[in-house]
Amino acid sequence: xxxxxxxxxxxxxxxxxxxxxxxxxxxxxxxxxxxxxxxxxxxxxxxxxxxxxxxxxxxxxxxxxxxxxxxxxxxxxxxxxxxxxxxxxxxxxxxxxxxxxxx
Numbered sequence: 001x002x003x004x005x006x007x008x009x010x011x012x013x014x015x016x017x018x019x020x021x022x023x024x025x026x027x028x029x030x031x032x033x034x035x036x037x038x039x040x041x042x043x044x045x046x047x048x049x050x051x052x053x054x055x056x057x058x059x060x061x062x063x064x065x066x067x068x069x070x071x072x073x074x075x076x077x078x079x080x081x082x083x084x085x086x087x088x089x090x091x092x093x094x095x096x097x098x099x100x101x102x103x
Contacts, residue, residue, distance in 0.1 A: 001072055002026060002065040008073075009062035010095055013084035015077045017055040019063070024071025028053055029062040029094040037094050043071065060087060062094045 002008065002024070009029075019028070025043040032038050042063070044050050055061050065071050087093045 001070055002063065003070055004065060004068045007062060007064045007095060010088050010093055011062070011084050011086045012058045012060045013081055014057055015079050015081040016057050017078075018076040019053045019055065020050060020074045020076075022050065022072045022074065024065060024069050025067045026063050026065050026071045026073060028055075029064065030055070031060050031094070042073070058085075060092070060094060062087075064095065 019042065021042040021044070023044065025041060028040045028042050030038055030040065040053065042051070042053055063073060088095075
């Protein structure tokens with residue numbers, strides 16, 4: 001569960017993940033091949049259809065909830081892995097400035 005204004009991630013790790021948001025309007029932040037931050041809406045579409053989002057190993061990513069409603073996010077991992085790199089509070093952070101106040 002992500003509360004309004006909440007975030008998770010802002011890191012990269014060895015494991016792969018499959019994410020599914022069942023309500024709300026969370027946004028997946030990730031870097032493209034040109035190392036630019038891409039914002040991908042994760043919530044159900046207007047008809048209520050859900051989409052799954054794949055995060056490959058070592059792909060920098062974060063999830064933010066910019067809405068005023070809580071959102072539920074399910075995460076399926078391919079393994080338990082403690083090997084990760086955090087970008088929190090670094091120049092590589094993907095979080096928008098307005099989310100940094102929640103740290």
